[in-house]
Amino acid sequence: MNFSITLPDWAIEENNSLPDLMPNLEDQMEAVIRFSRINFQKDTGGPFAAGVFEKDTGRRVIVGVNRVVPSNNSTAHAEIVTIALAQTILKTFDLGGPDMPHYRLVVNARPCAMCFGSIPWSGVRSLAIAAAGEKVEQITGFDEGPIHPNWQAELEKRGIEVIEDVLSEQACDVFREFAASGSPIYNGRGGDG
Ligand SMILES: [Zn+2]
Structure with a gap:
């Protein structure tokens, strides 16, 4: 028995066409937002994407996308897929391991x-997000779940910096397009995002 989650072909091609070094956070977020749009347009998952980059140099490890519906896997959110792929690529279960550069997770929406x-389990040292969780719920109807009310402080307490509101409006444009497309809100009964 096993399960696997893969990136769609277009996302592999898009990764290959990105520069190896993307030192500007807005450039990283712009790429992540582009992936989120293509993902629902091509019907290869929900309108969510994430990237893992080296924090100091901007070296790209991987940009991944939500794969819940095509994988029959409710855990295949963009963050989980991308962290797992980065750990596979870097051959470690801990992105915060000794003698490793610090890594940043860049997401088009606040994590559910x-x-x-x-x-904290992933080992990333930095989280950058675009749209706030409330915005995503308001625009799309996804239920992002009971996140800790002081989630930023909880991450910072564990040595993970939090950067919010990076190209938030551009991310919200994708959610509006998604909502207008009539695409299904999977697991919309209050258990998923
Ligand atoms: Zn999630």
């Missing part, structure tokens, strides 16, 4: 309750 929990 599940993905929030995955961040």
